[in-house]
Amino acid sequence: MMNMVRFVFMMTAIVALVSCKTNIGARSPLSIGAGDMHKIIYYATLAGSSHNTQPWKVEVLGDREIRVFADTTRALNVIDPKKRELYISLGAFIENLDLAAGALGYAMEVQVLSRSERTACVAVVALERVRPSGFDLHSLVVRRTLRIPFHAADIREEEVKRILADDRQTSFFAASTAEGRFIAKQTLSAYRQQSMNRPAQSEFARWVRFSDRDVHLRQDGITTAGMQINGIKGFVVRNFFKPVDAEKKQFVQAGIQKTEKQVGNCGGWLVLTSPDNSVASWIDIGRRYERMNIICTSLHIGFQPMNQIVEEQNFLENVQHEIGKSGKIQFVARIGYMIEIPPPVSPRRPVDSVAVFYK
Ligand SMILES: Cc1cc2nc3c(=O)[nH]c(=O)nc-3n(C[C@H](O)[C@H](O)[C@H](O)COP(=O)(O)O)c2cc1C
Structure with a gap:
């Protein structure tokens, strides 16, 4: 009897472990009561990046300006020696910044700095209060990369x-x-x-x-x-x-x-x-x-x-x-x-590890 109980317990534990599809701690959630700038950066960090390197850093100046920097310590020097994919990843981050800012009632003007102006700062984003765009922020949360086979049907x-x-x-x-x-x-x-x-x-x-x-x-x-x-x-x-x-x-x-x-x-x-x-x-x-x-x-x-x-x-x-x-x-x-897009699983670093906020 005891062996049977032990067996059932062991099987339940194995099934529970095996059916757990995601690695724990995949994504830190948006902190409760976060201000608009914190929220905008949070949604921006949900952008895709090559090998999920998340090569971004930002400085936030009040609710007027966001400076976007390339974190070159996260570059993929072998497959991306010219840092092309690093900048593509920063572009994805900037797109999410723009969409999130719009949803929260800010218009954004992005100035990509030229090579002579650029240090590590890649773009300066100016913000201005406007009416919310109506963009659904949830669509940034559910976007993901999928590596399983898709249906081969033609796209309409x-x-x-x-x-x-x-x-x-x-x-x-x-x-x-x-x-x-x-x-x-x-x-x-x-x-x-x-x-x-x-x-x-x-x-x-x-x-x-x-x-x-x-x-x-x-x-x-x-x-x-x-x-x-x-x-x-x-x-x-x-x-x-x-x-x-x-x-x-x-x-x-x-x-x-x-x-x-x-x-x-x-x-x-x-x-x-x-x-x-x-x-x-x-x-x-x-x-x-x-x-x-x-x-x-x-x-x-x-x-x-x-x-x-x-x-x-x-x-x-x-x-x-x-x-x-x-x-x-x-x-x-x-x-x-796909019949259904499963929820995203890829982790993100929290806002405080990529952003510095100045008053
Ligand atoms: C420039 C760039 C290149 C990428 N190349 C590949 C690739 O070759 N194969 C792949 O499976 N995913 C690729 N990805 C997807 C990233 O691995 C993915 O965005 C990252 O792991 C985060 O996962 P998520 O998109 O589900 O949030 C690429 C993403 C970017 C921005």
Whole structure:
């Protein structure tokens, strides 16, 4: 009898542990009674960033000005030596700043500083009191990256139009077209090349947060839940894997297999281009990416940036030649219908660790 009780207890504990899909401490909530500026920064921090590095810092001057800085200690020097993705991430942060400020009744004017004006400060944002825009802040909370296979059904034309809005520098390629198949194939090959590159593997391993303890401590990086390793596998990875295991052959192979499923299961590809390689253009790309990700979420369309063809120079040249007619390719994302978009799981550092408030 005692053995039976023990067995049932053990099974219940295992099921409870295994079914826990998210790493604990994924996101610190908005503190109760927070002022408008604190709220605006909080919503901005929910933006996406490459490897979830969150390379932003801000200084807030009363309710008049926000200075946005690049935290270059968080740069990905191997896969992003020119800091292009770092500035795209800052652009996503600025887009959320703008949307959140509007919802709370502030108009924002962003001045991206030129190279000669720039120190670590990348942009100065001036705020002015206006009527709230009516934008729903919840849409910033539910936006996320999804790394599971999507439905391969075509994206409806009217929804493609809503995603692109009036953006003439973004192209959409349905997965079933020759271009869509080309991007899928190139993305998989570029992913394979990058995942075999030792320095890129080590850099990724530095941003991997397998255990709940690491997630809780660092509140950044790519977590087990973020990689959508759930169930029994998730339990094993959270509890027994160390970051160096991300460099092991078995893990790398599993990543390649997962990528094969991802590229083969989507409705299509968004390719964002810009006229040049300036910081201002990269910030603009980040703003456009974040906006599209938010719109896709509202349409039950899953969204995954897949940027290996931009990061791996030999692939970029080829892909640019084949599909980059509207400008320099800066950002690629796979999109596709989902029955439901699950809640976000990727952690964020709290406002007080990224912002300094001055009266
Ligand atoms: C510039 C940039 C590049 C990214 N590249 C990839 C990528 O190649 N593959 C991927 O799965 N996610 C990519 N992401 C998504 C980030 O990993 C994701 O935004 C981050 O982990 C936070 O998760 P969240 O978007 O769910 O909040 C990229 C994001 C940005 C801003």
